[in-house]
Amino acid sequence: MLDRRDFLPVNRDDMEARGWNELDFLFVSGDAYVDHPSFGPAVICRCLEAEGFKVGIVAQPDWRGREDFTAMGRPRLGVLVSAGNLDSMLNKLTAARNRRRSDSYSPGGELGHRPDRATLVYCNIARELWGDVPLIIGGVEASLRRMAHYDYWSDKVRRSILIDSRADILVYGMGERQILEIASRLASGESVSDLTDIGGTCYRSLSVPKEAVEIPSFEEVQKDKKAFAEAFRLWYGEQDPFRGRSVCQRHGDKTVVQLPPAMPLSTEEMDGVYDLAYVREPHPMYDDLGGIPAIEEVRFSIVSHRGCFGDCSFCAISAHQGRIIQARSHRSILKEAERLVSMDGFKGYIHDVGGPTANFRHPSCSKQLKVGTCRDRRCMAPKPCPSLDTDHSDYMALLRKIRMLPKVKKVFIRSGIRYDYLMECGDEGYLEEICRHHVSGILKVAPEHCSPRVLKLMGKPSIDVFLKFKKAFDRINEKIGKKQYLIPYLISSHPGATLKDAVAMAEFLRDLGHIPDHVQDFIPTPGSLSTCMYYSEMDPYSGRSLFVAKRGHDKALQRALLQYDRPENRALVVEALEKTGRTDLIGRGPDCLVRNYTEKKRTDKKTEKVRIRKDKKRGRRGGR
Incomplete structure (x- = not known):
């Protein structure tokens, strides 16, 4: 039986049980509260808690009233707002703009627990209730809408979400480093208007900083598609923490300033984030409501790293997590695996050990942690960079250690592998080991298309690489006597x-x-x-x-x-x-x-x- 005292406060009773009269930060989330490191709100709140801040979570508040927002009182230092693990419009609507059948981040998978454009709705309420309290937005929805952007669901170009939300600061990227600096400086008495030098954030200004790259304004990109493309090209080129420059974009008489991305977390810092006291379960208040379906995919999975140097055109991970891999240590991952083994319901299967791409466990080349990623080329496509480090020994050693733990029957790889990266290492022994120990009968890979022209636009390798991989996969499975199949992901x-x-x-x-x-x-x-x-x-x-x-x-x-x-x-x-x-x-x-x-x-x-x-x-x- 879970004890709600192990979770962060969600109401006044929880605060009083801890002896708190007020919060330092109130976190408003579009997702139900799941205290697991795969859920962004839990990570940010646990990081703040570890630094001594008093944090409460209002998860999926009823935006048609105000009682849920005010239940824990006025926060002392700030209101933090996130739409959740997904953009709220993507969470609601399909590619055909039809309403989805369920919401896996809500109780019982039920729809209707979050508003459209949740970040904007929550921020407007926070401003109405506490106009002078610092308002900080983050999460995927805010991060990827930080400049003027095309919104598919309304079929128009919209302003930066920083402008429309009336927030003071926008945190983009994963956010731990940024939020801790913001919290520390607010606690020391600094005004939120003075926090204009924190990497990985955006702020509003009445002027254009001298050294910033100015991209076409909102008014220009709204009227001219060429200006929109040029703005994107200039902005996208600065998404590197080492070489990136500040970017600014005018919106009428205001200017959105994006500072360079936050520096990557070190292995020790990554360990610190994932070693925190997560309960790894949804809050007990959802037990009678059908639970939270999203936990089922990750309950017995482990995040081993973040970032992706694959840089596929259709994926926004490079603009959110970045292209530089940030990995946890074997010690930290094994500690988490040992905890999974002891959990109720564990049946011997760890469902995944990975990240955006499972077999990207280290930076793509040695220079990235000194000078950053290349401005004018991708690491993997159309052909692998000559400097690409394709060594898989660390990842395979990690998998071996985990599968040797007592009570672990199988360790699967469900976050997917880059088959072109695996083939580039030139050692089919790794593929054989994956086939023997880490495939559950089906291995999902992502060729996405077969047309050379389309693949080039996607930032994907030639289809010949996939066919070569398939031959090797089939040959190895025949050798080891297993019937296993490749399932290719495709985009139309x-x-x-x-x-x-x-x-x-x-x-x-x-x-x-x-x-x-x-x-x-x-x-x-x-x-x-x-x-x-x-x-x-x-x-x-x-x-x-x-x-x-x-x-x-x-x-x-x-x-x-x-x-x-x-x-x-x-x-x-x-x-x-x-x-x-x-x-x-x-x-x-x-x-x-x-x-x-x-x-x-x-x-x-x-x-x-x-x-x-x-x-x-x-x-x-x-x-x-």
Whole structure:
């Protein structure tokens, strides 16, 4: 039975039980309160607690009233606001802008516990209640909307969330270093208006700092897509803590100033963050409400590092966690693993040991911790950098130590591996060890597409690398006598992908003998290069125009081709093949994507059912 006294205060009774009359900081979160290091609000609050600050959490308050906000009183030093682990609009709506069926960060997975644009709503209430209390925003929603940005759900360019929220400071990135400095300086008596020199934050100004890189203003990017692309190009080039410069953008008579990113945490600092006294469970107040579904994916998982030097165009991790890997020590990770083993419900399986990419355990090259990442090239694509450090020995040694712990039956890798990085190391022994000990029958990898042009826009390697990896994977599994399968992640309708590219993907899948159960339609989320391409319809680096599938029907055609065997997709696939002049793929030949049956062969329901079964069987031949 969990003791609520082990959690941070969520109401006045909890405060009084600790002997507190007031809070130093009130944290308002769009997620339910889960005291686990995979949940940002818990991490920030535990870091503050460890430094002696009194912190309370208001999780998913009812924004239609004020009682939830005022229950613990006026905070002494500040109000901290986060929409939660996801952007609140992405949490609510799909790529087709349809309402999602559930919210895994809410009690029982129930929808409706957070408002749209939660950061703005919570901040407006905080300003109404305590106008002079410092207001600090952070989390993914604030971090990736820190400058003027394209908002897919309203289909327009919106102002910086710092302007619209009326917050004093915006913390971007993971935030531990920034929030502790902010808290310390506020506690020492400094005014929030003086905190204009903290890396990894943004503030409002009435003037443009002399040495800052000024990007096109909100008014310019709102009217001109070329200006939007140029603003993104300039801003994106400064997202490095070592070489990055301050960036500013005018919004009318105000200017948003982004200071360079916070310096990476050292291994000792990372250990300190993850060694804190997390309960690793949702607060007991949710027990009778169905619990919090999001905990199930991470309850028996371990975060071993953060950051990703893969720098895929469609992913905003590089703009949030950064490209420089920050890793925990083996000691800290093993200590956490030993704690998992002793928890109720542990059945011998650690579900994941990883980060954004599991096998990125150290910086991509030795110079990154001295001079930062390269401004003009990626580490991995289109080809690996000659300076790339592909040594996997540390990660494999860590996995060996964990699987040798008593009561541990299996250690899985669910956060995914970069197969191109693994192949680049030149030692298939690592892949064999992964296949023997760390695959649960299915290994998910992310080739994303097969078109060379589209892959280049995505920042992904050639599809030949995936095929080489698949051969090695199949060969090793045959050698060790296991039936295990690769499941490729694919994205449809990425900016630059035409209908012909989608047909090429369908042919690739046919030859691969695999039809995916799920295909991700590209979703333009704030902060990514691909979103800039989507809105501006151009590559911001080359200036070349791009085709972008924006109409619902255009996107449906591309998606249907990646699941061409489904009966419900037949009409869309035929339409796509006719539009691209590929009617040679309609017929009865072995390479055809859809069968062309005569009316005589479809005269009764029984024959139609037989045809559907044959189509499904043919579409999935040769694998899963």
